[in-house]
Amino acid sequence: MAKMEVHKTVEGKEDTWLLDSGCTHHMTPNGSLFDIVHSCNCLRVRMGDGKLVRVQGKGNIEVPTLSGTKTKFTTLYVLDLHQGLISIGQLLEEDYDVHFFDKKCEIRDAQKNLIVVVKMVDRSFPINWGEVLANAVSTDERELWHKRLGHCNYQSLASLSRRELVKDIRRDKLDSRADICIFVGYSLHSKGYRLYNIESQKIIVARDIKVDEHSIWNWEDKKIIHAVTPVLNVMHDEDDEEVNQSELILEEDKDDILIRGTRSLSDIYERCNAAIEEPSCFEEAYDIPEWEQAMKQELEMIEKNGTWGLVDRPSNRKAIGVKWIYKLNSLASEVGQLKDKSSDVKRGVEAATRDGMTPRSEVLGWLSSVQDMEGEAESIERKYNQKIKCLCSFPLNICSACRLRNRAEAALATIRELKQSAEFTKLADNLNLTRSIKMPTTKTIGMDKVFEELQRHAKDDSLSVIGIHGMGGVGKTALLRRFNNDFPSETEADVVIFLELSIDYKLEEVQKSLFDRLSLTWQDEVTHRDRATKLFRVLSTLKFILLLDNLWEPLNYQVVGIPLPAPPSKCKIIFTTRTEDTCSHMGTEKMIKMECLEEEAAWNLFRNSARMDVIDADKNVRIEARDLVKECSGLPAALIVLAQAMAPKKTWEEWMHALTIMKDTPHQLPASLTVRVHDDYFTMHPMTRAMILWVQRECGKKENKWLVRDRERVEEAPAAEKWRDAERIALVWNQISDLPEAPQCPNLIFLNLQFNKFLRKIPNGFFLHMPLLRILDLQQTSIEELPVSIGNLVQLHFLELSRTRITSLPKEMAALVNLKYLSLAFMKYLRIIPDQLISSLRELQWLIMMDSYSGWKEGQSC
Numbered sequence: 001m002a003k004m005e006v007h008k009t010v011e012g013k014e015d016t017w018l019l020d021s022g023c024t025h026h027m028t029p030n031g032s033l034f035d036i037v038h039s040c041n042c043l044r045v046r047m048g049d050g051k052l053v054r055v056q057g058k059g060n061i062e063v064p065t066l067s068g069t070k071t072k073f074t075t076l077y078v079l080d081l082h083q084g085l086i087s088i089g090q091l092l093e094e095d096y097d098v099h100f101f102d103k104k105c106e107i108r109d110a111q112k113n114l115i116v117v118v119k120m121v122d123r124s125f126p127i128n129w130g131e132v133l134a135n136a137v138s139t140d141e142r143e144l145w146h147k148r149l150g151h152c153n154y155q156s157l158a159s160l161s162r163r164e165l166v167k168d169i170r171r172d173k174l175d176s177r178a179d180i181c182i183f184v185g186y187s188l189h190s191k192g193y194r195l196y197n198i199e200s201q202k203i204i205v206a207r208d209i210k211v212d213e214h215s216i217w218n219w220e221d222k223k224i225i226h227a228v229t230p231v232l233n234v235m236h237d238e239d240d241e242e243v244n245q246s247e248l249i250l251e252e253d254k255d256d257i258l259i260r261g262t263r264s265l266s267d268i269y270e271r272c273n274a275a276i277e278e279p280s281c282f283e284e285a286y287d288i289p290e291w292e293q294a295m296k297q298e299l300e301m302i303e304k305n306g307t308w309g310l311v312d313r314p315s316n317r318k319a320i321g322v323k324w325i326y327k328l329n330s331l332a333s334e335v336g337q338l339k340d341k342s343s344d345v346k347r348g349v350e351a352a353t354r355d356g357m358t359p360r361s362e363v364l365g366w367l368s369s370v371q372d373m374e375g376e377a378e379s380i381e382r383k384y385n386q387k388i389k390c391l392c393s394f395p396l397n398i399c400s401a402c403r404l405r406n407r408a409e410a411a412l413a414t415i416r417e418l419k420q421s422a423e424f425t426k427l428a429d430n431l432n433l434t435r436s437i438k439m440p441t442t443k444t445i446g447m448d449k450v451f452e453e454l455q456r457h458a459k460d461d462s463l464s465v466i467g468i469h470g471m472g473g474v475g476k477t478a479l480l481r482r483f484n485n486d487f488p489s490e491t492e493a494d495v496v497i498f499l500e501l502s503i504d505y506k507l508e509e510v511q512k513s514l515f516d517r518l519s520l521t522w523q524d525e526v527t528h529r530d531r532a533t534k535l536f537r538v539l540s541t542l543k544f545i546l547l548l549d550n551l552w553e554p555l556n557y558q559v560v561g562i563p564l565p566a567p568p569s570k571c572k573i574i575f576t577t578r579t580e581d582t583c584s585h586m587g588t589e590k591m592i593k594m595e596c597l598e599e600e601a602a603w604n605l606f607r608n609s610a611r612m613d614v615i616d617a618d619k620n621v622r623i624e625a626r627d628l629v630k631e632c633s634g635l636p637a638a639l640i641v642l643a644q645a646m647a648p649k650k651t652w653e654e655w656m657h658a659l660t661i662m663k664d665t666p667h668q669l670p671a672s673l674t675v676r677v678h679d680d681y682f683t684m685h686p687m688t689r690a691m692i693l694w695v696q697r698e699c700g701k702k703e704n705k706w707l708v709r710d711r712e713r714v715e716e717a718p719a720a721e722k723w724r725d726a727e728r729i730a731l732v733w734n735q736i737s738d739l740p741e742a743p744q745c746p747n748l749i750f751l752n753l754q755f756n757k758f759l760r761k762i763p764n765g766f767f768l769h770m771p772l773l774r775i776l777d778l779q780q781t782s783i784e785e786l787p788v789s790i791g792n793l794v795q796l797h798f799l800e801l802s803r804t805r806i807t808s809l810p811k812e813m814a815a816l817v818n819l820k821y822l823s824l825a826f827m828k829y830l831r832i833i834p835d836q837l838i839s840s841l842r843e844l845q846w847l848i849m850m851d852s853y854s855g856w857k858e859g860q861s862c
Contacts, residue, residue, distance in 0.1 A: 017084035019105060019118065019125035022048075026061075026075040028084040034059040037077055045078055053080045063129050065115045086127060102379075180224075181209070182217055198222075331408050334415045335377045341422050342370045352428035359428045370418055376411050380404060433519060436496035441481035442640060443608055446601025450594060454483055458545070458572055459491070463590050464565035467583035468576045470594030471703075472693065473637025476576035479594070480549050483574070487545070492570050494542040500549045503711050510560050511535065528559070535561030548575035552712045554585035596634030603629050605636060609643035624655035631659070696728075709734060715758075723748070731756065739763060745770045752777040754800070759783060767792050779803050779823070791815040801827065802848070808832035814840040823848040831855075 017028070027045070031037065037057035044052045056077040062070045073086075091098055095110040103120040118125045181195035184203065192205040198217075215224050345367060349359045383404060444451065457466050468476050477500075484498045497517050499510065511531045515522045518538055540563050548555065555575075557564050564587065565571035577583060583591045597605060606629045607615060615622050628646070632638040649655055696706045707718060707726045711733040720740040723729065728750040737758040742765035749772050753759065759781045767773070767789040776793065777800040784805045791812030799816070802825040811834040819841050824830060830853045838847065 017086050017127045017129065019088060019127065020085045021088045023085050023087045024089055026073050026085065026087050026090055027078045027081055028061070028075055029077075029079055029081040030084065031056070031077055031079075033061045034075075034077065035062075036060075043076070045076070047080075053078060063115075065109075065113065069113070071109060071115060181206075183209075183211060331377055331380065331412050331415070334412055334419070335374065338370060338415050338419055339374065341419060342367060345422065345424070345427065348427045357428035360424070360426060363424055363427050366418065366421065366424075369414075373411060373415050373418065376407075377415070380408050380411060433495045433517075435494070436484060436487050437498065437517075438485050439481045439498055441485065442478045443605060444475065444478050444482050445605040445608060446597040446636075447475055447479055447482075450592060451479060451482060453592060454479065454574070455488075457590050457592070458483070458574065461568035461570065464567050464569050464572060465586060465588050466572065466574045466590045466592065467586060467588035468574070468592045468594060469578060469580050469583050471635075471697075472578055473635050474594045474596060475636040476594055477549050478636070480547055480574070480576050484547055492543055493545050493572075496545045496547065498547045498549070501551055503550075503552050504713065507559060510555075514561070532559060532561030536563055539563050543570040545571070546573045548573070551575045551577040551582060551586070553714065554582055597636060597639075598634060599630070602632065602634045602636075602639055606632075606639045606643050609640050610647050618652060620652040621655050624652065624659050627659050628655070707731075720744070739766055741765055742768050746772070748773050750775045753781060754778065755780045757782055760805075761785075762787050765789055771795065774798065776800070784829075786810050786813070788812045794818065797821065799823070803827070805829050809834060809837060811837065813837060816841060818843050820844060821846040824852050825850040827852045829853070 034057075037059045039057050040055055043055040043058075045055055046052055056079055058074070058076055060072045061075045062072055064070055074090075088098055091107065096115070097106075097108040097110075097112070099106045099108075105118040105120070105125050107115040107118070109115055116127060118127050179197055179199060181197050181204070184194040184196055186192075187194050187205045190205060192207045193209060195204050195206055195209065196202075197204050217223075218225050345363065349363060349367070352359060454466070454468070457463050468479065470476055481498070484496060487493070487496050495518075497514065499513050499517075501510070507528055511528065512522060514520075514535055515531070518535075520534065520538065539561070546562065555562075557573075562573070563571075565573065567589075575586065577586075580591065580593075596602075603626065606625065610625070615625050625646075628642060629639065632642060646655065646658060649658065693706055693708060697703055702725060704718075704722045704725045705727055707722060707729045709718070709731050714731070714734045714736065717731060717736050717739050720743045723740065723743040723745050725747070726745060727747050729745075729748065730750075730752040732752050733755045735758050736753070736756045737760070739753075739759070739762060741763045746769065748770050751770070751773060752775075754777045757780065760783060762783055764787045766787055770793060772795055773793050774795055775798040776796060777798075779800045779802045782805055784807060786801075786806065786809070788810055789812075790810060791814075794815060794817065796816050796819055798821045799819060800821075800823045802823045804827060806827060807829050808831060814834075814837055817840075820843050822841070822844060823846075825848045827849075828851075838844070
């Protein structure tokens with residue numbers, strides 16, 4: 001998988017590519033540049049925002065060079081890019097030489113042939129291959145014409161001049177005597193420079209030279225590298241009548257041209273020092289600690305180099321000074337302090353960015369200025385070091401030294417200003433978040449009162465946690481979504497977060513949803529605790545409204561990373577759940593119970609969910625519809641499901657038939673509401689399931705008649721008093737480990753405890769008060785024995801014990817004279833079945849022992 005950063009494009013230049021240190025391969029979206037593209041569908045490119053983009057293919061692209069030749073780059077074909085990218089890493093890996101200097105980038109191949117020189121534009125390095133090709137062609141054409149027409153030389157020009165065929169041909173009698181030399185030092189006997197002549201291999205002394213400080217002589221290859229061959233400009237004193245005077249040109253990039261009109265270096269030093277408004281003599285400078293330190297450092301360096309001898313100054317001689325040493329030392333110190341401050345600011349900006357905050361423009365501008373000044377300081381230091389290396393701590397030209405000193409002073413002033421302006425009150429602004437996101441919802445007809453109550457409590461700063469509870473299908477989700485969509489804009493909340501939780505939600509899913517909503521960067525390798533810490537830190541800076549829908553069990557705020565608001569607070573946590581117990585465990589300060597709709601509100605909801613034209617058109621249909629609504633007893637989910645099922649029904653007979661089914665055979669569910677998955681089992685829509693439970697609980701009047709906690713991961717069984725009115729109890733797929741000692745269950749006929757793997761023991765008196773129990777399912781539990789009270793279940797018809805850890809069946813099971821079904825399948829720990837036990841079960845029709853214990857021994861009849 002290749003990686004790349006996201007870059008801005010250079011608009012209007014189709015041939016422009018960008019040099020990029022962040023991408024691992026050359027890439028282009030232009031397929032026409034390839035001769036042959038090899039498919040590589042398995043390769044992906046990860047963009048800067050984390051998005052994966054498919055690579056169409058891979059091939060070679062020929063690009064022109066400034067030398068007139070062509071070179072090949074192995075490049076990826078990526079359609080989703082906006083511009084071609086040149087990978088610096090790939091260039092270095094393929095032995096190309098990439099050199100950055102003076103806001104330019106020079107690229108050479110392995111043979112040191114120049115490929116291209118790129119200038120920095122807007123802090124990036126764009127390459128336009130079309131321009132490179134044009135320059136290369138132009139160069140080739142000039143060379144061809146030059147070869148075609150022949151070389152011009154001074155002899156032919158002189159001949160043409162004598163014939164008066166050309167005019168204004170000027171000659172310099174010293175042109176032929178100009179040579180390339182290497183600077184060695186100063187002459188001790190005359191005013192001149194000691195130079196090494198490369199051709200004659202001798203030391204010569206000369207005054208009229210032009211120095212190229214940026215070039216280096218390569219002794220092995222016998223050529224100059226990193227520079228253009230210098231042209232020696234011969235200049236002479238004014239009293240030399242044979243040589244024409246040359247005009248003096250002083251430029252920033254040509255700062256080593258000698259000053260004309262003087263024969264003494266000391267005069268030049270004195271003239272420059274006279275313009276400096278600083279200590280004018282040694283006595284003045286020595287009273288300033290900074291200057292004293294600078295002088296000591298300079299003397300130490302001179303002694304260390306050993307190139308100069310220190311002697312007492314004669315009384316008739318003046319002292320010369322090189323004052324820019326102190327300025328450069330101060331500049332280095334200030335730059336170091338500025339870098340430390342910049343590092344602190346960068347860390348703060350990076351931390352704020354990771355938390356989803358937006359860095360302030362003034363901070364980014366300050367960091368950009370710091371980066372520019374660091375580059376300026378490095379440039380000054382590099383120039384200073386070149387002079388020191390070349391001239392043994394004394395500048396070749398005093399004007400050059402003064403200009404360098406002035407640059408150092410200007411940079412020093414700017415850096416001090418940047419240090420003073422670095423005291424930021426804030427590095428970044430709050431999260432750039434959408435305040436609320438609209439959610440799809442169903443109609444909330446008849447819920448206006450409870451909605452107004454919820455809004456009133458949400459505005460109360462003394463309340464922080466609000467719980468909404470009620471049976472399934474009563475409209476809790478619709479109410480919470482309406483609250484999210486109609487959240488008042490005048491409130492001070494920064495963000496409204498809506499999370500819908502699944503029945504078996506995991507901690508990572510909740511944290512991931514919060515990270516996405518808060519626009520935070522998600523990292524898979526980070527631990528749950530670190531994510532919680534980050535969420536807590538970010539949410540603590542916000543006035544948030546957290547809406548949690550469909551909460552099946554208490555949520556641990558601390559583990560997730562949600563700060564619990566302490567009243568008075570603008571922050572709120574509002575959740576929906578089916579049980580009042582969950583509200584209590586969540587630290588709820590205000591509970592809202594949702595009830596079923598009143599008759600008229602239920603009728604309005606039904607009419608708005610069904611086809612009103614059919615209902616209003618036929619009086620008889622309207623009467624049947626009214627009766628159907630009464631059968632739903634105000635349960636919103638049942639009303640909506642029923643209205644959708646009756647929407648296509650148009651005749652009175654169809655409506656009457658539906659009412660007959662609802663009254664006489666409520667167990668015959670419409671096929672559209674169930675999905676058959678097995679001969680004995682089927683699944684249904686959650687709202688349909690909630691409606692059935694509600695109806696069986698006598699329209700919510702007896703909540704414990706059917707005590708169902710299915711896949712809610714509860715760890716404790718319901719309290720014993722809730723078992724008293726139960727007819728059916730299903731506590732399946734949970735984490736229950738303990739059961740009540742002897743619950744009173746006079747009406748219980750169905751008990752299902754399957755898939756509670758932490759249940760290892762059933763209390764001895766557990767079955768004492770269940771006289772009507774007919775179905776008992778204990779499969780996939782970890783129980784090791786049955787209590788003796790199992791013999792009290794004389795009405796038991798069905799007993800499921802498969803996949804338990806029971807080692808022996810109790811002899812008290814012989815009392816189960818009405819038992820018809822007994823499953824002992826997959827009971828690998830079962831070793832003992834009491835004598836005559838099976839034969840005493842007179843009504844037994846099904847005995848299943850598949851894959852049970854296989855080491856049975858012959859004995860007496862069971």
